[in-house]
Amino acid sequence: MRPAAMVLKKWLLLVLWVQECCWGSGACGKVLVWPTDASHWLNLKLVLEELSLRGHAVTVLVPSANLLIDYESFSPFTFEVLPVPFTKETFTAALEDFLRLWLYELPNLSYWEGMAKVVKVMAVFTEMSKQTCDSVVLNPRLIAKLRQEEFDLLISDPLSPGGELVAELLEIPFVYTFRFSEGNTMERLCGGLPAPPSYVPAIAGGLTDRMSFVERMKNIIFYALQDVLFHQVFWREWSQYYSDVLGRPTTLCETMGKAEMWLIRTYWDFEFPRPFLPNFEFVGGLHCQPAKPLPEEMEEFVQSSGEHGIVVFSLGSMINNLTEEKSNMVALALSQIPQKVLWRYKGRKPDTLGANTRVYDWIPQNDLLGHPKTKAFITHGGTNGIYEAIYHGIPIVGIPMFADQPDNIAHMKAKGMAVELDLNTMKAQDLIDALNTVINNSSYKENAMRLSQIHHDQPMKPLDRAVFWIEFVMRHKGAKHLRPAAHQLTWYQYHCLDVLAFLVAWAAAAVFIAVKCCCFCCKKCGRIDKKKKME
Amino acid sequence: MRPAAMVLKKWLLLVLWVQECCWGSGACGKVLVWPTDASHWLNLKLVLEELSLRGHAVTVLVPSANLLIDYESFSPFTFEVLPVPFTKETFTAALEDFLRLWLYELPNLSYWEGMAKVVKVMAVFTEMSKQTCDSVVLNPRLIAKLRQEEFDLLISDPLSPGGELVAELLEIPFVYTFRFSEGNTMERLCGGLPAPPSYVPAIAGGLTDRMSFVERMKNIIFYALQDVLFHQVFWREWSQYYSDVLGRPTTLCETMGKAEMWLIRTYWDFEFPRPFLPNFEFVGGLHCQPAKPLPEEMEEFVQSSGEHGIVVFSLGSMINNLTEEKSNMVALALSQIPQKVLWRYKGRKPDTLGANTRVYDWIPQNDLLGHPKTKAFITHGGTNGIYEAIYHGIPIVGIPMFADQPDNIAHMKAKGMAVELDLNTMKAQDLIDALNTVINNSSYKENAMRLSQIHHDQPMKPLDRAVFWIEFVMRHKGAKHLRPAAHQLTWYQYHCLDVLAFLVAWAAAAVFIAVKCCCFCCKKCGRIDKKKKME
Incomplete structure (x- = not known):
């Protein structure tokens, strides 16, 4: 992100553009x-x-x-x-x-x-x-x-x-x-x-x-x-x-x-x-926008991926480091796929990092997801990232952690554009399999594109x-x-519990009176019968 | 309405305007x-x-x-x-x-x-x-x-x-x-x-x-x-x-x-x-649109109303005639207000018609409601007419008859821009009072304008x-x-009645077992006590 440059540009626009009204x-x-x-x-x-x-x-x-x-x-x-x-x-x-x-x-x-x-x-x-x-x-x-x-x-x-x-x-x-x-x-x-x-x-x-x-x-x-x-x-x-x-x-x-x-x-x-x-x-x-061109070095790396394309990988702004064991396992898995990988990661460079994987302190995530070479997105499932994936129609491998992330990935799974992994239990092969699935099983891309179309086709x-x-x-x-x-309304008024209680009480009273009346009549008849018999 | 002319104009537009896409x-x-x-x-x-x-x-x-x-x-x-x-x-x-x-x-x-x-x-x-x-x-x-x-x-x-x-x-x-x-x-x-x-x-x-x-x-x-x-x-x-x-x-x-x-x-x-x-x-x-100019004769009549302005009156396309008694009563009431009245009515001209009231087979309702001289609208409360009144911010005297009309007038009453009358029971004075209320009590106009603003201020x-x-x-x-x-879902699944029934049954069973256990324990204790006493 280059927030300072962005803000400066917009701010200048604001000053230059003499706005007549809001x-x-x-x-x-x-x-x-x-x-x-x-x-x-x-x-x-x-x-x-x-x-x-x-x-x-x-x-x-x-x-x-x-x-x-x-x-x-x-x-x-x-x-x-x-x-x-x-x-x-x-x-x-x-x-x-x-x-x-x-x-x-x-x-x-x-x-x-x-x-x-x-x-x-x-x-x-x-x-x-x-x-x-x-x-x-x-x-x-x-x-x-x-x-x-x-x-x-x-x-x-x-x-x-x-x-x-x-x-x-x-x-x-x-x-x-x-x-x-x-x-x-x-x-x-x-x-x-x-x-x-x-x-x-x-x-x-x-x-x-x-x-x-x-x-x-x-x-x-x-x-x-x-x-x-x-x-x-x-x-x-x-x-x-x-x-x-x-x-x-x-x-x-x-x-x-x-x-x-x-x-x-x-x-x-x-x-x-x-x-x-x-x-x-x-x-x-x-917040989603069309992709802007990548920095030159990054574009060269992306282009070098050929027909296999690239995988974008970020666990968001809250997770900067994984344990050494986890990061090595992840790097090993990534080294075994034919795609090139751009990984946003601030921790120590894993020993198992493959030649196909480059680690960055920061990546222009939206621009990468909007790049025609992008095949998949490995994400923790934050709402901002999920929406960038939907916007650009990119299938997801989700490794959710906390807050809304598990729910976000559950939605994407149900809509057929994501595979979910568990950071605590996943093995290198699970990550490889998940990536192969979302990249090679065309239904994931199709569903991602369908959701992208829905996203872009709004009245406003x-x-x-x-x-x-x-x-x-x-x-x-x-x-x-x-x-x-x-x-x-109070909670019981909202659910009409007072009305229902009244209606039930009323019905119960009606049934009670009816039963009592019946009993009374039966007794009366019984007595008359007895009297008759006695007579 | 001049539907034929309108359709012809739009149709010509369609033919002339070579449209590239939909x-x-x-x-x-x-x-x-x-x-x-x-x-x-x-x-x-x-x-x-x-x-x-x-x-x-x-x-x-x-x-x-x-x-x-x-x-x-x-x-x-x-x-x-x-x-x-x-x-x-x-x-x-x-x-x-x-x-x-x-x-x-x-x-x-x-x-x-x-x-x-x-x-x-x-x-x-x-x-x-x-x-x-x-x-x-x-x-x-x-x-x-x-x-x-x-x-x-x-x-x-x-x-x-x-x-x-x-x-x-x-x-x-x-x-x-x-x-x-x-x-x-x-x-x-x-x-x-x-x-x-x-x-x-x-x-x-x-x-x-x-x-x-x-x-x-x-x-x-x-x-x-x-x-x-x-x-x-x-x-x-x-x-x-x-x-x-x-x-x-x-x-x-x-x-x-x-x-x-x-x-x-x-x-x-x-x-x-x-x-x-x-x-x-x-x-x-x-269907609402800005008002178009009125036919010349109608505009002259409207202008002749001076500062008192006009009242627009229509009971819709389904009611062409009233009983003679009703129409005379209505005409008599209208003759006693200071406004000029434009009444859409196909029945026999009432004998009591005042000089301030003109009867028309058809009126350009939307254009009249959008006229700056219009003070009130007497309507049966059809949705189309109600919306024209909201669009132009005109208070309503509602005489609802059937279908959605009573409900429409109930809404307008609740929102403070209408007074309701009952065709079966209303007297001439009721109509006069209702008109005076919506015209002279400024809250009706204010509420009508508030709803009009809400209507016009939509995202699309x-x-x-x-x-x-x-x-x-x-x-x-x-x-x-x-x-x-x-x-x-079935209706009982929709309302989760199956789940509630299960939970209630489960709770009842738990209570039953607990009670039985207690009873059993009490009995056991009782027996031991008895034994002890007997010993």
Whole structure:
């Protein structure tokens, strides 16, 4: 990535291009952003750049310690740096703990043991999130300054609590942009998104939309467990925090439910068809672009692959190193395929690296996936990479690790464009077989091309749709006409349990009275008979 | 309306404009149409004209006896006339019977008596529908001819059975375009559309999305009654017919469920926000256009209204006459308002007609509603008229009669841009009061303008969206990626009743065993105690 060059180019464009208007009305808006770090930021940044290009002023609230939000370089955004008491190193260490737990410990633990450990690790992140929130809500001068700015809208990510709280304090509408929450819990319980468990698999449950009896049962139980976990563990502390700050009893979920729009980073090329609401817009792949030419040296290497073509390999920005054993095994496998391999890897060069494999600190992933020589993509299954593969129609060998990755690869497998491997158990031959399958079995390429066609054949580009709805909320100070009345109902009213209870009670009473009447009549008749007999 | 002139103009445009492509690929499609008469046709025709203009060949299967589908005049469409054994007069008489029942008899009957009468009248239409179907499916030469044409797609309306059957016989995908079915029964049971009864009011139940306990109960019961009515009465005969024709056991509902897209003639300016599926697209108001200049005489009359402005009045194409008493009452009321009134009415001129009111056989409704002098619209509440009022932001006095009209007016009332009157009970003063309210209480105009803004502020125009998805289905021979897996489930699997039954049984068994164990232990302890005591 050359983000600095890209941003500079766009920024210059912005300055040079004297823009007359943003919304056709001559008025430009002011956008406040509560970002989430890592790949979330990479995706959101593109939306913000587009908003900047259209003349809106974008201010990002950024913690002084973060991974990828570079607030010191030249940028089209204004950064309001939030001084937090933790360092980038503390944050990175917590992330590494989390990754270690997910990759190496969780597979050997039961659900409950695993969850207990996850909750413990998550508590560290919660603490840092709260410290970030404190740096805004406990800073009256900053709040006053932000109020004075009269922002039109706040863009947030429900995975980073705080955005909706700041929006409430500033009394401005807010829009969410994100990929998912485990078990769609936030979308369902706070956003009102319906998810019939018979054909809507809970995200991260690893199921598809075609479920057997046992799978449907698993799905229901998974939904129920997530609901309890979120309500009783993850949200409880936050709800108290929100109530304290706002000075009235509320919950995190209730505040989240006030989002005007939920911009979800997937689309029907990826999702299993499911019910959704008018204030949910699926804008997956908004960051995808046609491939640009490769650097000269890289292009030469790619061209040297001849008819066999190349394989692109990256495990994303979070995994920089593998264990020595794993990296040697992987390199050995790659050395045995006829394709040339471009591997993004920051660890020590493996001893078994073949002549056909080159290791890079960084690769222009989108440009490589869009290259005509590319035959397959080995990926951890992050949403951004998955969408680049869909965009360019490239089959996938998925080695998912954590978060949405297992779910992403499950989707791609179900849609017939991916083979899945398990990093913990895979052998060199498994990787070779998987690559041979997706490259030589034509159905994988065909399915990838089919999904690519679906992705490209939309009424409107995803980035344009995302920007349209953000601007819509600014123009109309909300999007209340898209908000379902479900938000006004309690959970038992929503499921009509009160009505059903009443109807059942009524029916039971009717049956009871009927039976009693019958008994009474029978007795009466019996007595008359007895009397007659006695007479 | 001057349909002939309009069609001629568009047709000439089509011939003159040498179109290079339809889908950007140089290929134009062939569209077969199974239309529904009256206002449905007026709306669909605009979509078909747009498809024609984009270079697609449109063939309409039209019964020789119909109301508004003029197959003898010059047209951009090819008409395949289906010789049916009934005449236009029989059809009109059946319609009048239906209207009489709905307007004057139903209000005085109980639900069950009313339904019995409706079912009886509907049987006449079913018979005519079947005769229309027979004219295709029992005509092997026509079927062979249609097969030879190699159509890419069939457009149908679920309210006129037969379209989906013809599509099945020709083995081509089909798309629905319509407003609604009573209680959303077809959309729910056949299309898989979820409708939580707690906040999604059954269409034609007259409720809104904010329901009290009693209203939610009414809604649930209404849904259930409609399900029984459709399954046991309306669909039974058709399911047999479809099974006979296709030579395999099937149902009407199963066949309808194969629709690739459901293009619904409403949008979120009109609908209460509700869950929907990716293969449902809301394209309401696709027929609306900016107002064109009025005929000279009409413009003069409108201008003569001064600052008071005008009122536009039409009860639609189905009601040509009122009883003499009613028309005199209405005319008397209109004579007492300061506005000028343009009334579309074909009956005898009422004796009480005021100098401020002019009666017309036909009015350019859309152009009048878009005129700056227009203050209010008195309408029966047909979807087309409602959308013209929304498009131009004109408050409504609704006098609903049948079909979707009561529901349409209920929506407009709930959104604050309409007052409702009952044709059977209203007095002259009620009409005067209603007009004064919507004209002088500014909230009605404000709400109308708010809905108008929502309508105009869409990412893409409704007509363009409708055409996009029709062309999408042609390009990809379907839209399977938007079809939920719910269609593969039985009703009890869909609601997970089998899983719930299993879990309840399992829990009951566990409790039973636990209780038995306790009892056993207690007994054992009891015996030991006894023994000890005895010792």
